[in-house]
Amino acid sequence: MTTAAPPVSSSSSQPPAEAPTVQVISTHEAEKSQPTSVTACQMSQNVLATPRGAEAPSPSVYLSKRGNSIRQHQGTLQEGFVQYAANKYHVTDNPEGIINLGTSENKLCYDLLHARLTRPDMLYVEPSLLQYSDWTGRTFLREEVAKFLTHYCGSPKTLNADNVVVMNGCGSLFSCVAAVICDPKDAILIPTPFYGVITDDVDLYSDVKLFHVHLDCEVTIKDYRAFHLTVEKLEEGLTKAKQEVAVILMNPHNPLAEIYTPEEMIAFLEFAKRNDLHAIVDELYMLTVFDESVTFHSVLSLDSLPDPLRTHVMWGLSKDFAMSGIRAGTLYTENRELVEALAQLGCFHGIPGTVQHQVAQLLQDRAWIDNEFLPENRRRLKAAHSFLTGELRSMGIPFLDRPAALFVWADLREYLQESSFQEELNLWRCFLRHNVLLSCGQAFSCSTPGWFRIVFADQHLHLGGLTDLHQAAAWTHPS
Amino acid sequence: MTTAAPPVSSSSSQPPAEAPTVQVISTHEAEKSQPTSVTACQMSQNVLATPRGAEAPSPSVYLSKRGNSIRQHQGTLQEGFVQYAANKYHVTDNPEGIINLGTSENKLCYDLLHARLTRPDMLYVEPSLLQYSDWTGRTFLREEVAKFLTHYCGSPKTLNADNVVVMNGCGSLFSCVAAVICDPKDAILIPTPFYGVITDDVDLYSDVKLFHVHLDCEVTIKDYRAFHLTVEKLEEGLTKAKQEVAVILMNPHNPLAEIYTPEEMIAFLEFAKRNDLHAIVDELYMLTVFDESVTFHSVLSLDSLPDPLRTHVMWGLSKDFAMSGIRAGTLYTENRELVEALAQLGCFHGIPGTVQHQVAQLLQDRAWIDNEFLPENRRRLKAAHSFLTGELRSMGIPFLDRPAALFVWADLREYLQESSFQEELNLWRCFLRHNVLLSCGQAFSCSTPGWFRIVFADQHLHLGGLTDLHQAAAWTHPS
Numbered sequence: 001m002t003t004a005a006p007p008v009s010s011s012s013s014q015p016p017a018e019a020p021t022v023q024v025i026s027t028h029e030a031e032k033s034q035p036t037s038v039t040a041c042q043m044s045q046n047v048l049a050t051p052r053g054a055e056a057p058s059p060s061v062y063l064s065k066r067g068n069s070i071r072q073h074q075g076t077l078q079e080g081f082v083q084y085a086a087n088k089y090h091v092t093d094n095p096e097g098i099i100n101l102g103t104s105e106n107k108l109c110y111d112l113l114h115a116r117l118t119r120p121d122m123l124y125v126e127p128s129l130l131q132y133s134d135w136t137g138r139t140f141l142r143e144e145v146a147k148f149l150t151h152y153c154g155s156p157k158t159l160n161a162d163n164v165v166v167m168n169g170c171g172s173l174f175s176c177v178a179a180v181i182c183d184p185k186d187a188i189l190i191p192t193p194f195y196g197v198i199t200d201d202v203d204l205y206s207d208v209k210l211f212h213v214h215l216d217c218e219v220t221i222k223d224y225r226a227f228h229l230t231v232e233k234l235e236e237g238l239t240k241a242k243q244e245v246a247v248i249l250m251n252p253h254n255p256l257a258e259i260y261t262p263e264e265m266i267a268f269l270e271f272a273k274r275n276d277l278h279a280i281v282d283e284l285y286m287l288t289v290f291d292e293s294v295t296f297h298s299v300l301s302l303d304s305l306p307d308p309l310r311t312h313v314m315w316g317l318s319k320d321f322a323m324s325g326i327r328a329g330t331l332y333t334e335n336r337e338l339v340e341a342l343a344q345l346g347c348f349h350g351i352p353g354t355v356q357h358q359v360a361q362l363l364q365d366r367a368w369i370d371n372e373f374l375p376e377n378r379r380r381l382k383a384a385h386s387f388l389t390g391e392l393r394s395m396g397i398p399f400l401d402r403p404a405a406l407f408v409w410a411d412l413r414e415y416l417q418e419s420s421f422q423e424e425l426n427l428w429r430c431f432l433r434h435n436v437l438l439s440c441g442q443a444f445s446c447s448t449p450g451w452f453r454i455v456f457a458d459q460h461l462h463l464g465g466l467t468d469l470h471q472a473a474a475w476t477h478p479s
Numbered sequence: 480m481t482t483a484a485p486p487v488s489s490s491s492s493q494p495p496a497e498a499p500t501v502q503v504i505s506t507h508e509a510e511k512s513q514p515t516s517v518t519a520c521q522m523s524q525n526v527l528a529t530p531r532g533a534e535a536p537s538p539s540v541y542l543s544k545r546g547n548s549i550r551q552h553q554g555t556l557q558e559g560f561v562q563y564a565a566n567k568y569h570v571t572d573n574p575e576g577i578i579n580l581g582t583s584e585n586k587l588c589y590d591l592l593h594a595r596l597t598r599p600d601m602l603y604v605e606p607s608l609l610q611y612s613d614w615t616g617r618t619f620l621r622e623e624v625a626k627f628l629t630h631y632c633g634s635p636k637t638l639n640a641d642n643v644v645v646m647n648g649c650g651s652l653f654s655c656v657a658a659v660i661c662d663p664k665d666a667i668l669i670p671t672p673f674y675g676v677i678t679d680d681v682d683l684y685s686d687v688k689l690f691h692v693h694l695d696c697e698v699t700i701k702d703y704r705a706f707h708l709t710v711e712k713l714e715e716g717l718t719k720a721k722q723e724v725a726v727i728l729m730n731p732h733n734p735l736a737e738i739y740t741p742e743e744m745i746a747f748l749e750f751a752k753r754n755d756l757h758a759i760v761d762e763l764y765m766l767t768v769f770d771e772s773v774t775f776h777s778v779l780s781l782d783s784l785p786d787p788l789r790t791h792v793m794w795g796l797s798k799d800f801a802m803s804g805i806r807a808g809t810l811y812t813e814n815r816e817l818v819e820a821l822a823q824l825g826c827f828h829g830i831p832g833t834v835q836h837q838v839a840q841l842l843q844d845r846a847w848i849d850n851e852f853l854p855e856n857r858r859r860l861k862a863a864h865s866f867l868t869g870e871l872r873s874m875g876i877p878f879l880d881r882p883a884a885l886f887v888w889a890d891l892r893e894y895l896q897e898s899s900f901q902e903e904l905n906l907w908r909c910f911l912r913h914n915v916l917l918s919c920g921q922a923f924s925c926s927t928p929g930w931f932r933i934v935f936a937d938q939h940l941h942l943g944g945l946t947d948l949h950q951a952a953a954w955t956h957p958s
Binding site for chain 1 (some may be wrong): 609
């Protein structure tokens with residue numbers, strides 16, 4: 001891997017003189033404050049399962065075995081977010097607080113959102129919105145989602161509202177889909193690194209495991225792309241796996257920010273079809289591509305899907321519309337039997353009727369989306385990305401240079417004293433002690449220690465905190 | 480059972496000359512469009528599981544065994560609500576449509592709600608509301624819920640916001656609580672009849688069963704109250720049960736509308752304590768008591784709970800504030816270990832930040848609640864209840880006369896040709912064919928066929944549809 005050019009970019013790869021080894025406690029994916037333990041492969045589970053040591057809560061006599069297991073997740077994984085929540089950075093009120101570069105949220109466009117979300121059309125109540133309704137989402141919302149996806153995914157045909165399911169977040173959709181396409185203990189294939197919360201999305205309720213296909217960070221003569229996903233690797237993973245019924249594909253990818261071409265996606269979907277696997281395609285960042293010369297292609301833009309009844313496309317407002325707190329995720333699938341099954345679980349994942357109205361209003365406001373929000377959002381994301389990557393270059397930190405998503409996948413291996421996940425956690429904790437919350441590779445089941453996801457979609461002042469990284473070389477070992 | 484006075488009231492018990500026996504297909508509890516099959520006892524399951532006959536969907540090759548099982552629920556139980564949703568009664572637009580007296584919703588106070596929910600304080604957005612937060616509910620909301628419950632439950636001490644969990648509906652809370660206090664296949668004790676959707680709330684995701692304690696509709700010299708819940712019956716049920724870890728208590732009761740005294744509730748809670756059972760206390764209708772001479776006592780009003788760490792009190796906005804479409808349920812428990820475990824599952828049951836703000840605004844507006852909403856709501860409920868019960872009396876239909884909740888539990892046994900659940904479903908379907916949707920006793924696991932829950936909290940014009948019951952005697956058998 002080199003440092004100057006794509007796929008991995010950095011102006012210098014010199015390691016700091018001294019790497020930190022402070023004691024670590026835990027890591028987490030802050031979005032869900034959920035565990036990231038590796039369930040279907042051997043990697044690194046012990047490190048994640050034990051870091052709290054004596055602090056781990058003892059089993060509660062009031063909870064079942066399952067309940068205690070669910071609760072234990074909290075002890076090892078919420079520490080970072082809990083610390084952040086209790087000590088949030090604020091430019092004037094708490095300038096010594098924790099800067100959160102760990103949670104994938106877009107905090108750059110609040111002014112635009114506030115202006116839109118406080119327009120009079122958002123304050124609308126009618127009787128039916130206060131009453132029970134279709135658990136897959138109200139018809140008017142599913143129709144707007146279908147129109148929206150038809151347009152922004154570039155679908156050659158008009159997408160059908162009956163194929164849309166709307167729930168309170170994509171985590172809920174992952175949970176439901178896992179519950180109805182898998183039986184307990186079944187497994188789903190997923191390339192690593194990946195957004196680690198999915199592990200819990202499919203496991204906590206539905207008892208479904210992930211089987212990891214590890215992508216390598218090293219480039220070779222044969223394979224010039226770091227973390228290169230190929231059909232061969234999927235095929236190889238599948239031969240090792242058992243009971244797989246599905247594969248999860250992310251485009252743009254989290255945490256790599258990789259954008260796959262239509263040809264690549266078709267190949268992955270053909271792989272799924274050959275093996276009778278459901279393909280769950282996560283396109284949560286589809287509109288978060290901030291280089292106008294780069295085009296994202298949704299699988300819904302394909303003239304025909306290789307296996308339409310086993311292809312299920314996820315999207316939501318959390319990332320592309322910077323509204324993770326609004327809780328709205330969508331699934332598009334032509335499989336009506338799947339939709340019927342999801343409808344049964346939808347009662348646990350309902351969205352308020354009034355918010356369904358608001359989301360529909362937003363999605364149909366093409367003037368605002370196309371003329372106000374998207375161009376300005378892209379401009380700000382691009383500037384923030386440039387700022388962060390400039391900082392990384394100045395520090396000699398290699399990273400994947402991709403014009404998508406809200407984060408950069410950065411290579412801090414040079415800051416580890418030795419190549420271990422314990423050391424990675426040490427570094428993660430060291431950052432936290434210096435009031436910078438990042439997400440370490442282990443939370444994404446990365447096979448190589450030392451990679452971190454750094455979110456750039458925040459004010460530049462906040463990002464300034466990242467320059468604490470400059471101090472890493474000076475950080476000393478704890479007593 | 481007599482007809483004039485509590486516990487069961489009717490002006491006449493004369494049966495109609497002829498009872499209907501049309502072919503039935505299904506029954507349902509419309510709120511969730513979920514199944515009501517009886518899982519842990521022998522009662523009536525076959526009737527519910529089979530009525531669609533050839534119409535039952537065949538297993539899907541795209542779904543797992545679990546997924547097919549979940550989907551099958553839909554086939555047998557959603558028919559009524561699907562028919563209603565496709566053909567809703569409207570006074571001018573669709574006067575021949577289906578009148579829904581089956582779904583427990585309060586449709587009497589939309590004008591009051593609209594006026595409050597469109598005030599400017601409801602259109603409020605700030606950055607944090609659009610971002611991820613505490614999955615047990617935002618602090619400002621949990622604080623308002625704690626204050627609200629302290630006041631309206633008459634708690635002798637100030638309730639603690641840290642003991643509050645807020646999720647998108649009480650169905651979600653039932654699902655989560657079952658998941659963390661029970662292991663798969665464990666069972667929870669519940670007196671019947673009961674709000675049948677709970678069967679699925681605890682089963683669909685969490686694989687927890689209900690063990691029924693049947694209450695008898697007949698009064699005796701020894702027991703003058705129909706469907707009388709006593710500690711003796713709970714104890715007797717427990718001796719027959721296995722693996723019970725909890726008991727569900729409802730007050731006011733659904734579907735009986737029974738209000739239990741503090742002494743009764745203490746006795747039930749002492750029973751739970753003696754047997755190391757969690758007590759899940761559902762007080763969803765606590766403010767829906769419309770006779771000012773009757774006082775409801777929350778268990779949170781007790782000076783001390785018998786077993787506070789195993790007592791978990793549920794409330795929500797769906798019934799008392801007529802907002803089932805807003806999806807907001809609350810749990811109060813002093814068991815912090817339970818709260819920690821629920822926090823892990825909360826990511827699947829999140830409420831939009833903006834709606835959390837709205838709910839908090841509503842709950843803190845005591846002037847509106849005390850001076851506008853509650854008195855007028857009670858007045859309208861009382862009038863609607865009087866109207867319905869007057870109709871029932873004029874038809875000679877016995878019923879439980881209780882000044883609470885949104886429905887009346889009515890005895891239509893005289894309309895059955897024979898005492899069977901098949902006949903009860905026949906009658907339910909006969910009503911539906913005449914565009915009146917009710918909920919039949921089997922949906923509540925009632926042990927005696929012929930009881931129906933009739934919702935009165937709708938406009939009088941709608942209730943007029945109930946007079947179709949007058950025609951029951953004239954309905955003919957199908958060919």
